[in-house]
Amino acid sequence: MYIPNHYELTDFVEIRDFIEKHSFGTLVTTDEGKPLATHLPLELDKRGDDYYLTGHLAYRNPQWQTLGDNPVLVMFQGPHAYISSSWYQTEDVPTWNYQAVHVYGRALIMDEQELQDDLSRLLQKYENHRKDPVLWEELSLQAKKQIKGIVGFKVKVEDVQAAYKLSQNRPVEDYENIMEQLSQADDFNSQQLAKAMKANREKDV
Numbered sequence: 001m002y003i004p005n006h007y008e009l010t011d012f013v014e015i016r017d018f019i020e021k022h023s024f025g026t027l028v029t030t031d032e033g034k035p036l037a038t039h040l041p042l043e044l045d046k047r048g049d050d051y052y053l054t055g056h057l058a059y060r061n062p063q064w065q066t067l068g069d070n071p072v073l074v075m076f077q078g079p080h081a082y083i084s085s086s087w088y089q090t091e092d093v094p095t096w097n098y099q100a101v102h103v104y105g106r107a108l109i110m111d112e113q114e115l116q117d118d119l120s121r122l123l124q125k126y127e128n129h130r131k132d133p134v135l136w137e138e139l140s141l142q143a144k145k146q147i148k149g150i151v152g153f154k155v156k157v158e159d160v161q162a163a164y165k166l167s168q169n170r171p172v173e174d175y176e177n178i179m180e181q182l183s184q185a186d187d188f189n190s191q192q193l194a195k196a197m198k199a200n201r202e203k204d205v
Contacts, residue, residue, distance in 0.1 A: 001100070001102050001161055001163060003161060003162075003163045006168050006169050007163050007164055007165045007166075007168065008162070008163065009162035009163065009164050010162070012160070015101055015160055015162045016044060016051075018076065018078065018099065018101055018162070019042075019044045019053075019076050019101060019103075020044065021078075022076045022077065022078050022099075022101075023041055023042055023043065023044075023076070024039065024040070024041050024042075024076075025039070025040065025041075025042045025053075025055075025074050025075060025076045026038070026039050026074065026075045026076075026077075027039075027040060027042075027055070027057075027063070027072060027073075027074050027155075028072065028073040028074070028075065029063055029066040029067065029070060029072050029073075029107075030066065030070060031062075031063075031065075031066045036062075036063045036066060037063075038057060038061060038063050040055050040056070040057065041055060041122065042054065042055040042074065042076075043055070043118070043121060043122060043125070044157075045121075045154075050156060050157070051156075051157040052154045052155060052156055052157065053074055053103060053105070053154065053155040053157065054110075054118045054152070054153070054154045054155075055118075055152070055153060056110075056115065056118070056119070056150040056151060056152045056153065057150065057151050057153065058149065058150055058151075059148070059149050059150060059151055060149075061151075064109070064151040064153065067107035067108070067109060067153050068106075068107070068108075068109075069106070070106075071104060071105065071106055071158075072104070072105060072106065072107050072155055073102060073103070073104055074102070074103040074104075074105075074155060075100065075101070075102055075103075076100065076101040076102075076103070077098070077099070077100050078098065078099030078100065078192075078196060079098070079099065079188075079189045079190075079192035079193040079195075079196055080096060080097060080098035080099070080189060080193065081096070081097055081098075081182060081185070081187070081189050081190040081193045082094065082096055083095045083096060083097050083167065083178060084181070087174065087177050087178050087181050088170070088174045088177075089171065089173055089174060089177075095165075095167075096165075097165050097166055097167060097178075097193055097197070098163070098165050098193075099163070099164050099165070099166070099196060100162070100163050101160065101161070101162045101163075102160070102161045102162075103155070103157055103159075103160050104157075104158055104159040104160070104161075105155040105156045105157045105158040105159070106155065106156055106158065107153045107154065107155045107156075108153065108154055108155075108156070109151060109152070109153055110151075110152030110153060110154055112147065114152060114154070115147060115150070115151075115152030116136065116147065118152055119136050119147070119152075120135070120136040120137065123135050123136050164196075164200060166193075166196060166197045166200050167197065168200075175197070175201065178197065179194045179197045179198055180194075182194035182197070183195075
């Protein structure tokens with residue numbers, strides 16, 4: 001994606017944390033030139049010196065058949081919101097602030113044991129803190145048989161691009177006012193974006 005220098009994020013530790021927090025991504029592949037996309041939960045896993053994104057698709061979803069030799073794109077998005085130029089001290093044009101990460105790589109189909117292990121980790125992440133957690137090890141044999149209805153995959157990470165467009169190019173007074181206006185908005189995305197801008201500013205102090 002196109003990223004102006006002052007919006008580019010290159011710290012992989014921070015990118016990794018972003019993916020962990022915003023792990024519901026979009027898998028994009030092509031089939032004879034036609035783009036295909038599926039929205040799904042993904043996990044970033046380090047194996048040796050390499051990183052992999054892991055996930056699964058429904059067997060009836062034909063996109064899994066496009067995985068293999070062709071490169072894939074996985075997109076993760078954070079909070080985003082409209083930025084009114086009325087919040088600036090001097091005249092300018094409105095814009096849109098956002099956080100996004102693009103991951104490029106090649107996908108391989110998991111074998112059944114790999115898929116089971118991945119599902120176990122996924123359930124640990126999203127269930128372990130709950131009062132009555134539903135964990136893979138405790139599922140009935142009948143429930144576990146539903147694994148036949150999904151296809152696990154892993155994407156070996158080859159390139160990562162990250163953009164934090166958070167008004168870094170604006171004067172301090174504008175930046176402060178943008179955060180204030182967003183924090184007072186009545187929508188969740190704007191409020192979360194204000195928090196992201198605050199965290200980004202504190203990181204650079």
